[in-house]
Amino acid sequence: SQQGEEDPQALSIQEGENATMNCSYKTSINNLQWYRQNSGRGLVHLILIRSNEREKHSGRLRVTLDTSKKSSSLLITASRAADTASYFCATDFGMRGKLTFGQGTILTVHP
Amino acid sequence: DTAVSQTPKYLVTQMGNDKSIKCEQNLGHDTMYWYKQDSKKFLKIMFSYNNKELIINETVPNRFSPKSPDKAHLNLHINSLELGDSAVYFCASSQYPGQGNEQYFGPGTRLTVT
Numbered sequence: 001s002q003q004g005e006e007d008p009q010a011l012s013i014q015e016g017e018n019a020t021m022n023c024s025y026k027t028s029i030n031n032l033q034w035y036r037q038n039s040g041r042g043l044v045h046l047i048l049i050r051s052n053e054r055e056k057h058s059g060r061l062r063v064t065l066d067t068s069k070k071s072s073s074l075l076i077t078a079s080r081a082a083d084t085a086s087y088f089c090a091t092d093f094g095m096r097g098k099l100t101f102g103q104g105t106i107l108t109v110h111p
Numbered sequence: 112d113t114a115v116s117q118t119p120k121y122l123v124t125q126m127g128n129d130k131s132i133k134c135e136q137n138l139g140h141d142t143m144y145w146y147k148q149d150s151k152k153f154l155k156i157m158f159s160y161n162n163k164e165l166i167i168n169e170t171v172p173n174r175f176s177p178k179s180p181d182k183a184h185l186n187l188h189i190n191s192l193e194l195g196d197s198a199v200y201f202c203a204s205s206q207y208p209g210q211g212n213e214q215y216f217g218p219g220t221r222l223t224v225t
Binding site: 033035042043045086088095096099101103104 | 115144155159161166201203212214215217218219
């Protein structure tokens with residue numbers, strides 16, 4: 001399966017702490033994307049990193065990509081209770097826009 | 112304004128029935144998708160249309176039939192519903208996928224088959 005794998009499956013932290021989620025995949029990619037899903041809602045795009053990029057920032061988000069290890073990480077700094085959600089990585093293998101999603105990391109940030 | 116909208120938000124029906132879910136996007140995107148999210152939150156693509164042309168058709172039962180009357184609309188019709196069809200169905204859209212663009216998701220339709 002080309003499906004990405006994420007770890008941890010669940011992460012519980014206190015407000016103000018940093019949260020790191022990891023994603024691994026199996027074959028070469030065009031790009032990798034991270035999405036957030038709040039309970040009962042649709043997915044919201046957070047950040048896209050292309051295969052020739054190693055690191056990208058967006059506000060409190062930092063994404064890294066290591067194509068040699070076929071892995072990516074999402075770091076959320078200074079977390080807030082509002083960051084509580086499921087986070088998914090999605091890989092684009094260049095197949096007409098098809099995204100393959102990981103099983104997600106459930107992040108709980110305690111106030 | 113809602114970018115990607117779906118109706119209905121909830122759908123409860125009995126086995127054997129036929130139902131449809133509608134999706135509309137006002138982003139001017141060329142490509143629309145249907146995803147299925149199961150009870151374990153696993154999200155899997157089902158179909159994709161680019162400018163009314165079917166470009167992705169994953170291995171789904173042929174009881175599922177997508178229809179795109181124009182590039183802003185993508186509907187999903189399901190015949191002879193089964194218990195295993197219970198899930199949340201998401202519609203999404205993006206610019207032409209070759210650009211590697213982000214996808215915009217609708218709020219989802221929770222389908223419960225009893």
